[in-house]
Amino acid sequence: MGRIPSTPHLRPPQEQGFGVQVWQPYQSTxxxxxxxxxxxxxxxxxxxxxxxxxxxxxxxxxxxxxTALIGPSGCGKTSFLMSINRLTDLIPGxxxxxxxxxxTVDILSSSTNLLRLRRQVGMIFQKPTIFPFSIRKNLEIxxxxxxxxxxxxxPSTIEHVLQQVGLWNEIKDRxxxxxxxxxxxxxxxxxxxxAMVLSPEVLLLDEPCSALDPISSGTIEDLIGSFxxxxxxxxxxxxxxxxxxxxxxxxxxxxxNGTGQLIETGTAQQIFEFPQHELTAAYISGSRG
Amino acid sequence: xxxxxxxxxxxxxxxxVWAAAALVTxxxxxxxxxxxxxxxxxxxxxxxxxxxQDAGREGxxxxxxxxxGLIVGxxxxxxxxxxxxxxxxxxxxxxxxxxxxxxxxxxLDVLAGVPSIIFGLFGNAFFCQALGLGFSLLxxxxxxxxxxxxxxxxxxxxxxxxxxxxxxxxxxxxxxxxRTMILHILLxxxxxxxxxxxxxxxxxxxxxxxxxxxxxxxxxxxxxxxxDSGRALSIHIYDLAMNVAGGNPxxxxxxxxxxxxxxxxxxxxxxxAEQWAAFHQLxx
Numbered sequence: 001m002g003r004i005p006s007t008p009h010l011r012p013p014q015e016q017g018f019g020v021q022v023w024q025p026y027q028s029t030x031x032x033x034x035x036x037x038x039x040x041x042x043x044x045x046x047x048x049x050x051x052x053x054x055x056x057x058x059x060x061x062x063x064x065x066x067t068a069l070i071g072p073s074g075c076g077k078t079s080f081l082m083s084i085n086r087l088t089d090l091i092p093g094x095x096x097x098x099x100x101x102x103x104t105v106d107i108l109s110s111s112t113n114l115l116r117l118r119r120q121v122g123m124i125f126q127k128p129t130i131f132p133f134s135i136r137k138n139l140e141i142x143x144x145x146x147x148x149x150x151x152x153x154x155p156s157t158i159e160h161v162l163q164q165v166g167l168w169n170e171i172k173d174r175x176x177x178x179x180x181x182x183x184x185x186x187x188x189x190x191x192x193x194x195a196m197v198l199s200p201e202v203l204l205l206d207e208p209c210s211a212l213d214p215i216s217s218g219t220i221e222d223l224i225g226s227f228x229x230x231x232x233x234x235x236x237x238x239x240x241x242x243x244x245x246x247x248x249x250x251x252x253x254x255x256x257n258g259t260g261q262l263i264e265t266g267t268a269q270q271i272f273e274f275p276q277h278e279l280t281a282a283y284i285s286g287s288r289g
Numbered sequence: 290x291x292x293x294x295x296x297x298x299x300x301x302x303x304x305x306v307w308a309a310a311a312l313v314t315x316x317x318x319x320x321x322x323x324x325x326x327x328x329x330x331x332x333x334x335x336x337x338x339x340x341x342q343d344a345g346r347e348g349x350x351x352x353x354x355x356x357x358g359l360i361v362g363x364x365x366x367x368x369x370x371x372x373x374x375x376x377x378x379x380x381x382x383x384x385x386x387x388x389x390x391x392x393x394x395x396x397l398d399v400l401a402g403v404p405s406i407i408f409g410l411f412g413n414a415f416f417c418q419a420l421g422l423g424f425s426l427l428x429x430x431x432x433x434x435x436x437x438x439x440x441x442x443x444x445x446x447x448x449x450x451x452x453x454x455x456x457x458x459x460x461x462x463x464x465x466x467x468r469t470m471i472l473h474i475l476l477x478x479x480x481x482x483x484x485x486x487x488x489x490x491x492x493x494x495x496x497x498x499x500x501x502x503x504x505x506x507x508x509x510x511x512x513x514x515x516x517d518s519g520r521a522l523s524i525h526i527y528d529l530a531m532n533v534a535g536g537n538p539x540x541x542x543x544x545x546x547x548x549x550x551x552x553x554x555x556x557x558x559x560x561x562a563e564q565w566a567a568f569h570q571l572x573x
Contacts, residue, residue: 125455
């Protein structure tokens with residue numbers, strides 16, 4: 001995997017229509033990801049029952065990087081996130097238009113194999129969504145669904161993913177206990193492990209720390225940071241300090257007259273230190289939003 | 290410390306709420322007390338395990354228990370898969386506002402309010418005559434299945450809908466097919482609701498009289514096949530109380546057995562639902 005040049009070279013922002021300034025990535029917070037678009041949204045719009053919720057989003061999401069979507073509530077961040085794995089299909093009255101590609105896969109095409117797409121693109125939600133079964137069964141269900149019939153490989157896969165999320169030593173002796181007996185932070189890490197048993201390329205995280213206490217939140221944050229370079233991560237967060245600590249790239253969404261728009265995107269350093277749009281400057285300084 | 294006026298209002302509300310609860314509980318206690326008072330000393334092992342004699346004035350209720358069990362068994366065997374399937378269709382394959390789902394729900398709500406005697410007449414015309422099943426336990430069970438289905442479907446549908454959207458989204462986000470999601474994620478979570486639907490259906494089926502008079506008949510001998518006519522407990526109570534002079538003592542005893550059975554079924558189902566919810570740590 002190619003590294004970002006250590007010497008910063010700032011390219012001028014380019015106008016891409018609708019007043020959105022798109023910065024070319026120039027430096028990652030921690031140089032470890034490729035400035036190659038893994039997911040590419042072009043003129044992506046989302047509407048609920050014909051009412052636009054997000055309009056004309058043009059956003060490349062780079063491979064192996066952490067991209068944070070920030071902005072006030074109701075500006076379409078989660079809708080954008082859910083369109084990447086087509087969970088928007090499950091929301092009554094939701095229509096997605098425009099172009100959205102995962103490398104060469106046309107995500108919005110009706111011929112796209114959704115089950116395969118969702119195995120490539122894992123998702124973690126705001127609240128830990130543990131299934132009401134044992135810890136082991138929570139991890140075995142997606143493995144079985146993947147068509148892994150060789151059950152002898154299950155224990156090693158389960159151990160591997162639990163090691164990856166740092167849960168193995170905490171729960172290895174109670175894998176057959178109900179998963180809901182775990183603490184909130186452990187449940188969220190189990191959700192991460194459950195998504196990882198499918199070996200996804202992309203992880204979508206919808207405010208994964210917002211329902212957790214500060215210590216659990218810190219653990220999850222460190223964990224997500226450690227995945228840099230392994231997975232392409234898109235995280236929705238309202239916590240600007242967290243976005244600053246974790247993200248390589250930031251995209252600021254804003255709602256105008258009830259319709260979300262992408263206001264500015266760039267590297268974390270650009271957004272936090274040299275914001276180009278007045279709304280970005282106001283939002284990160286805390287005077288708006 | 291509340292001001293005096295608020296204290297009076299608080300006390301008044303508490304008294305009213307307790308009075309309303311007492312008003313609801315009193316008839317049940319009265320009814321149960323009356324049944325126990327008049328029926329308890331007629332109940333014995335001999336009563337439960339012997340045949341009725343002298344038009345039911347003497348003897349026991351063994352054939353009636355068997356007939357009731359078979360009718361209710363047929364009813365549940367038929368109603369459960371159809372009810373579960375329709376409930377899954379309504380909750381997972383149609384949106385609330387979708388036209389066809391709304392039609393099905395409206396039809397079910399109308400059917401749930403149809404008097405049982407209408408179901409009896411339908412069962413007689415369709416199962417007994419058109420399908421040629423005659424007065425039989427099978428006709429009775431199938432008619433009861435038609436009768437309990439609307440209530441059961443709506444209860445089970447609501448238990449599926451009560452499962453948080455998060456669980457569905459989470460399952461779909463893991464690339465699960467809808468079939469796997471329903472079978473492995475939603476169904477286990479909906480089991481307590483499914484049991485409630487079954488209890489409601491079972492209760493209505495066991496207490497039914499009018500629908501069975503026209504379909505399963507009221508022959509009080511031990512059935513030898515599902516095509517035999519058989520008398521359910523509720524019909525036996527009706528017959529003894531209305532048509533048989535001197536039948537009241539056995540009517541009371543039979544009613545006590547019926548209420549006792551319903552009570553045991555309710556308690557068992559609630560216990561199973563609680564154990565299931567506790568094992569899976571479901572919200573109760």
